[in-house]
Amino acid sequence: MLDAMIDDDRGAVRASTQDGTYPRPQLVRSTWADLSGSWAFAHDDADGGVASGWPASGVAQRDIVVPFPPESSASGVGDTGMHPIVWYSRDLTDADLRAAGHESGRRLLLHFGAVDYRCDVWVDGSLVGSHEGGHTPFVLDVTRAARSGSRVVVRVEDDPLDIAQPRGKQDWREDPHVIWYHRTTGIWQPVWLESVPPLHVTGLRWTTDPRAGIVTVDLELSARPRSGTDAAISLSFAGRTLATVRAVVTENEATVVLPIAELRNGQAYEELLWSPEHPRLIDAEVRVGDDVVASYLGIRTAHVARGRFWLNDRPYYVRSVLNQGYWPESHLAAPSAAALREEAELILSMGFNATRVHQKFEDPRFLLAADQLGLLVWGEAPGTYTFTQTAIERTTREWLEVVRRDASHPSIVTWVPLNESWGVQHIATDPRMQHFARALVALTKALDPTRPVVSNDGWEQVDTDIVAIHDYEWRPEVVRERYATDAGIRRLIDATGPAGRDLVLGGDVSDAPVMLTEFGGISFDTAAAEGAWGYSSATSPDDFAERFEGLMAAVHASEALAGFCYTQLADTLQETNGLVTDDRTPKIPIDRIRAAIIGSHAG
Numbered sequence: 001m002l003d004a005m006i007d008d009d010r011g012a013v014r015a016s017t018q019d020g021t022y023p024r025p026q027l028v029r030s031t032w033a034d035l036s037g038s039w040a041f042a043h044d045d046a047d048g049g050v051a052s053g054w055p056a057s058g059v060a061q062r063d064i065v066v067p068f069p070p071e072s073s074a075s076g077v078g079d080t081g082m083h084p085i086v087w088y089s090r091d092l093t094d095a096d097l098r099a100a101g102h103e104s105g106r107r108l109l110l111h112f113g114a115v116d117y118r119c120d121v122w123v124d125g126s127l128v129g130s131h132e133g134g135h136t137p138f139v140l141d142v143t144r145a146a147r148s149g150s151r152v153v154v155r156v157e158d159d160p161l162d163i164a165q166p167r168g169k170q171d172w173r174e175d176p177h178v179i180w181y182h183r184t185t186g187i188w189q190p191v192w193l194e195s196v197p198p199l200h201v202t203g204l205r206w207t208t209d210p211r212a213g214i215v216t217v218d219l220e221l222s223a224r225p226r227s228g229t230d231a232a233i234s235l236s237f238a239g240r241t242l243a244t245v246r247a248v249v250t251e252n253e254a255t256v257v258l259p260i261a262e263l264r265n266g267q268a269y270e271e272l273l274w275s276p277e278h279p280r281l282i283d284a285e286v287r288v289g290d291d292v293v294a295s296y297l298g299i300r301t302a303h304v305a306r307g308r309f310w311l312n313d314r315p316y317y318v319r320s321v322l323n324q325g326y327w328p329e330s331h332l333a334a335p336s337a338a339a340l341r342e343e344a345e346l347i348l349s350m351g352f353n354a355t356r357v358h359q360k361f362e363d364p365r366f367l368l369a370a371d372q373l374g375l376l377v378w379g380e381a382p383g384t385y386t387f388t389q390t391a392i393e394r395t396t397r398e399w400l401e402v403v404r405r406d407a408s409h410p411s412i413v414t415w416v417p418l419n420e421s422w423g424v425q426h427i428a429t430d431p432r433m434q435h436f437a438r439a440l441v442a443l444t445k446a447l448d449p450t451r452p453v454v455s456n457d458g459w460e461q462v463d464t465d466i467v468a469i470h471d472y473e474w475r476p477e478v479v480r481e482r483y484a485t486d487a488g489i490r491r492l493i494d495a496t497g498p499a500g501r502d503l504v505l506g507g508d509v510s511d512a513p514v515m516l517t518e519f520g521g522i523s524f525d526t527a528a529a530e531g532a533w534g535y536s537s538a539t540s541p542d543d544f545a546e547r548f549e550g551l552m553a554a555v556h557a558s559e560a561l562a563g564f565c566y567t568q569l570a571d572t573l574q575e576t577n578g579l580v581t582d583d584r585t586p587k588i589p590i591d592r593i594r595a596a597i598i599g600s601h602a603g
Contacts, residue, residue, distance in 0.1 A: 018368065070083070122152070128141075133166075135360070181572060211313075231248070296371070345369075361406075370409070374411075403448055415444050469518075516561055521535030549596045
């Protein structure tokens with residue numbers, strides 16, 4: 001499994017070249033056990049499983065293929081009905097423990113990539129932990145409870161009608177309608193085991209400052225070292241060492257600064273920078289006591305100024321596509337690690353240099369592919385459908401967890417905590433909702449001051465770094481007139497936006513770049529989907545191409561827009577407005593799509 005991460009010249013683990021199989025790509029250990037595959041599964045609509053002793057006995061109603069949600073055909077269940085409680089069970093084997101590298105004196109960790117929405121986990125009838133949040137990872141120390149033959153049991157609650165859960169595009173109705181899709185219940189990202197020393201690294205955060213010539217790593221350890229412990233961190237690129245630092249760590253959180261001498265040479269400075277054109281990744285090895293982990297990072301800057309988005313201190317025009325991250329056979333779960341990489345490759349082949357993963361925290365293995373291939377990503381939160389104290393707490397907790405999880409990925413260049421006022425539907429008139437949006441922006445910048453933040457993508461934005469406009473006008477001449485000049489766009493911002501809502505509610509946006517972050521949405525239904533839907537409709541491939549090319553030409557004619565995000569990449573159930581079908585087949589020749597997307601903005 002590590003073959004794709006071995007540098008033949010040096011024999012060292014290189015995280016930058018991994019193949020996407022490993023579930024946590026920026027904190028890699030050499031041994032682990034994949035627990036994907038067949039588990040026992042049961043629906044528990046009457047909520048009788050605990051009383052029936054399932055935490056100890058497990059379930060035996062039927063099998064499911066983990067990590068695919070039971071609503072999907074890939075899971076082997078394929079039941080899209082409303083089932084608020086589901087159970088899983090699986091026995092650990094000698095092979096699992098060997099693959100994890102477990103032996104006496106080490107800790108055995110059980111990882112879950114994502115379980116939607118709330119779950120309890122038992123090992124041999126003993127509760128080992130719980131987690132709430134349907135899109136973020138968690139880890140449980142099962143050393144005392146688990147051994148060969150131990151039974152792992154998972155109970156999941158996912159109330160289809162709980163609109164205070166961050167749920168994104170998951171429908172609250174029995175069947176998908178308009179822009180909402182089948183629900184994703186239970187385990188939908190990898191489950192895996194690893195064995196670690198008692199004192200081990202639990203988290204890494206890389207921050208780069210190429211202007212100052214430094215890389216900073218924030219280490220999180222499993223415990224505070226009793227008398228300090230030795231740490232060694234080294235960075236390398238293209239077979240040469242860039243920096244090595246040794247330190248004594250005395251706390252469970254530590255910050256280590258690594259000076260990069262090569263960044264101080266102004267003429268060679270850009271040879272280490274990450275960008276879509278040159279996705280250079282720096283390999284890292286981190287040793288703390290007996291623990292050794294591999295990681296990678298990209299050195300780059302991302303900021304906004306003077307009406308433009310800047311990458312590595314150069315103006316950079318963003319050509320993005322809205323991506324639902326949904327597959328017909330597996331729903332929000334990816335069909336495979338390879339499918340995630342193929343998705344990134346498809347997006348780049350169509351002429352885009354960025355993607356906005358919509359209403360979903362994507363699998364980290366997609367971010368690995370984006371890092372390796374050079375695809376910019378806007379990280380967006382799944383929204384709730386109501387504004388309550390519970391919704392505020394849940395949204396904030398998951399948002400902080402995902403910023404922490406993903407902040408080291410160089411591909412992520414913008415954070416989007418809210419979209420189209422979902423969960424803050426009355427933000428235009430309710431000061432509480434405005435305060436919440438501002439708080440999310442402030443919290444994001446407290447955790448990560450290195451990226452711009454879009455407070456509420458689409459309209460009704462407060463304290464936003466980018467004015468992000470959604471406009472599904474289908475007539476190219478109208479789009480061209482609205483966005484042709486900076487003066488015209490500023491008039492639009494001062495008036496009422498295309499959707500009949502104010503674009504900006506507060507904050508100084510006089511210097512902020514303006515992007516058309518949703519437009520297009522042309523339905524061309526090649527499969528006669530039931531309830532096929534889009535913002536406008538085409539009747540043939542030629543009609544679709546002409547409508548698409550007309551809108552793209554209108555956007556490219558603007559002298560003021562700093563970028564765009566076309567809606568959307570792929571057909572998704574009844575939403576048939578993709579550039580490709582749900583199986584990722586282009587609706588018109590891909591070269592024609594690419595030419596229209598790149599237009600006059602090839603850089």
